[in-house]
Amino acid sequence: MTSAAAPAEARQPARTTGEARAPLGERALGGILLLPGVLWLAVFFLAPLGIMAVISFGSVDASSHITLAEPSLRHYQQALRPEYLPAFVHSLYYASVTTVLSIAIGYPIAYWISRYGGTHKVLLLILMMLPFWTSYLIRTYAWMTILGDNGVLNSVLLDAGVIDDPIPIVNTDFAVILGMTYGFLPYAILPLFVSIDRLDESLVQAGRDLYATGRAAFRHVTLPLTMPGVIAAALLTFIPALGDFVTPDLLGGAQTTTIAKIVQVIFTSGRDWPYGSALGFLMMAITLVGTLLALRSLRREVIG
Amino acid sequence: MSGRPSRWLTGFAILIYAFLFAPIVVLIVFSFNASRHNFVWLGFSLDWYGKLLSNRTLIDALWISLQVAAIAIVGATILGSLLGLGLARLRFRGAGAVQTLLLLPMVTPEVIMGISLLVFFAQLFNLHGSVGQISIAHIMFCISYVAIVVRARAANLDPRLEEAARDLGASALGAFRHVTLPLIAPAIAAGAMLSFALSIDDLIVTSFNAGVGSTTLPIAIYSAIKFGVTPQINAISTIIVAVVSVALLIAWRLGAFRSAARAVIAEPEAA
Numbered sequence: 035m036t037s038a039a040a041p042a043e044a045r046q047p048a049r050t051t052g053e054a055r056a057p058l059g060e061r062a063l064g065g066i067l068l069l070p071g072v073l074w075l076a077v078f079f080l081a082p083l084g085i086m087a088v089i090s091f092g093s094v095d096a097s098s099h100i101t102l103a104e105p106s107l108r109h110y111q112q113a114l115r116p117e118y119l120p121a122f123v124h125s126l127y128y129a130s131v132t133t134v135l136s137i138a139i140g141y142p143i144a145y146w147i148s149r150y151g152g153t154h155k156v157l158l159l160i161l162m163m164l165p166f167w168t169s170y171l172i173r174t175y176a177w178m179t180i181l182g183d184n185g186v187l188n189s190v191l192l193d194a195g196v197i198d199d200p201i202p203i204v205n206t207d208f209a210v211i212l213g214m215t216y217g218f219l220p221y222a223i224l225p226l227f228v229s230i231d232r233l234d235e236s237l238v239q240a241g242r243d244l245y246a247t248g249r250a251a252f253r254h255v256t257l258p259l260t261m262p263g264v265i266a267a268a269l270l271t272f273i274p275a276l277g278d279f280v281t282p283d284l285l286g287g288a289q290t291t292t293i294a295k296i297v298q299v300i301f302t303s304g305r306d307w308p309y310g311s312a313l314g315f316l317m318m319a320i321t322l323v324g325t326l327l328a329l330r331s332l333r334r335e336v337i338g
Numbered sequence: 339m340s341g342r343p344s345r346w347l348t349g350f351a352i353l354i355y356a357f358l359f360a361p362i363v364v365l366i367v368f369s370f371n372a373s374r375h376n377f378v379w380l381g382f383s384l385d386w387y388g389k390l391l392s393n394r395t396l397i398d399a400l401w402i403s404l405q406v407a408a409i410a411i412v413g414a415t416i417l418g419s420l421l422g423l424g425l426a427r428l429r430f431r432g433a434g435a436v437q438t439l440l441l442l443p444m445v446t447p448e449v450i451m452g453i454s455l456l457v458f459f460a461q462l463f464n465l466h467g468s469v470g471q472i473s474i475a476h477i478m479f480c481i482s483y484v485a486i487v488v489r490a491r492a493a494n495l496d497p498r499l500e501e502a503a504r505d506l507g508a509s510a511l512g513a514f515r516h517v518t519l520p521l522i523a524p525a526i527a528a529g530a531m532l533s534f535a536l537s538i539d540d541l542i543v544t545s546f547n548a549g550v551g552s553t554t555l556p557i558a559i560y561s562a563i564k565f566g567v568t569p570q571i572n573a574i575s576t577i578i579v580a581v582v583s584v585a586l587l588i589a590w591r592l593g594a595f596r597s598a599a600r601a602v603i604a605e606p607e608a609a
Contacts, residue, residue, distance in 0.1 A: 060428065066420070067420045070421075071418060072436060074417055074477065078475070078477075082457065086458075142351070146350075169539045171539070172575040172578060175563050180364055269445065277542070278449075317447060317450060318446070321445070
């Protein structure tokens with residue numbers, strides 16, 4: 035979009051010179067256009083994050099009210115105690131494996147659509163996105179009906195005589211990762227497609243003309259040039275996967291604990307919100323570090 | 339232009355498409371199953387759809403969801419369109435900051451947005467969940483999508499069109515109303531459709547901001563699933579899949595996806 039927007043903006047030289055000297059009418063217009071949306075996001079997105087940050091230093095008093103009388107870091111210390119480590123490790127494990135799988139599956143698909151989709155490119159992309167828009171919850175539920183002990187898969191295998199007893203699939207790591215990969219694959223395919231589709235085919239051809247093998251041309255030309263897409267895909271898969279508690283809950287069963295699930299339980303059934311806020315903030319920190327790291331390498335890839 | 343794909347790659351692509359659609363097909367097929375148990379096919383039946391109509395919990399939840407979606411669509415479409423238009427048309431100090439502000443809700447885990455709003459409303463206003471609170475949250479996370487789609491469209495408009503109208507004596511407002519607005523209308527409509535799809539489907543943010551009497555459809559379905567699998571869920575899922583598919587089809591016809599696809603990739607770069 036940035037590249038598409040640039041020429042249109044370049045066509046408005048009168049508006050681009052002297053930001054500070056923008057005419058009064060334009061400034062009023064800017065206020066009308068921008069202010070309501072910016073205020074909404076400031077009040078209902080940024081301010082709540084700020085409140086959550088403040089609360090995470092507080093504590094719960096005897097009458098179960100949140101108090102900031104003695105601000106402390108103890109919730110963060112509590113969150114980093116070894117017994118909570120498995121939940122962090124689990125969350126990161128699920129999110130990482132999901133991200134790697136989504137890119138490993140998504141890249142060839144995006145490549146295939148872009149290179150061989152021809153006139154059907156948009157349709158193929160829409161088909162890829164259709165399941166993505168039809169309710170995450172319902173798709174996870176569908177996997178429960180397929181993978182359950184007396185689900186579709188086990189019933190078919192039993193009837194065919196392949197197995198004698200149902201294979202337990204639900205309530206395993208495998209089921210959670212399958213469900214997450216299924217759920218977040220389109221998040222990966224979209225940016226991968228855009229970056230592969232933008233790639234100038236003649237560059238690859240030049241590599242081939244200089245006697246690169248197909249594999250070498252891919253490794254040294256195609257892959258580095260589409261790296262921004264890979265990084266964006268990784269980010270867009272990792273973040274929702276890290277924050278998802280529905281899949282670990284429905285496909286992972288009771289014994290699967292992730293940070294998102296712990297946070298959810300604290301806020302829906304417990305009252306120790308300061309502790310929950312601290313956990314939430316640690317999660318937010320992981321996300322932000324990921325975002326910043328990805329942005330830096332993204333810039334490096336783009337600018338060179 | 340680049341020859342024939344390898345058979346392996348095409349085979350893999352077909353396999354992945356099958357993987358993506360298999361669960362949805364299973365869901366739809368079993369919603370017409372006469373069997374009480376989900377997994378044995380006992381013949382075609384519309385029973386589960388009939389039972390659905392008399393399921394007060396789900397019908398009430400659907401009504402709440404539609405109310406929330408209506409408010410979210412109107413709010414997010416107005417705020418997001420204005421913002422998108424402003425970003426496309428105005429050059430101002432802090433444009434980068436506004437873009438980052440738009441991007442942030444898209445890269446924040448939903449659970450974080452959910453709990454921070456819960457804390458915000460409970461601590462500052464002593465509010466504990468309502469249709470209004472859910473709607474405020476939905477407007478918040480829909481604004482970015484609307485703004486990005488509208489901005490993409492508005493930035494690609496030729497400003498000379500509006501200038502031509504002005505030269506022909508149209509007022510600034512008139513030129514906007516009769517030239518620019520009709521041209522960006524498809525993007526606004528597409529943004530509204532995206533907002534509908536996002537709002538009607540949201541579970542995570544909603545679950546933290548729902549209170550007594552504001553159980554939305556996804557929350558009702560979630561608790562039903564946790565309670566036990568029933569073909570009624572398949573029936574309501576099939577209806578949702580049908581409705582969302584139609585909304586998407588309309589959004590596609592209006593050209594939402596070209597700009598949405600670009601938005602998803604270009605926005606993280608822009609920040």
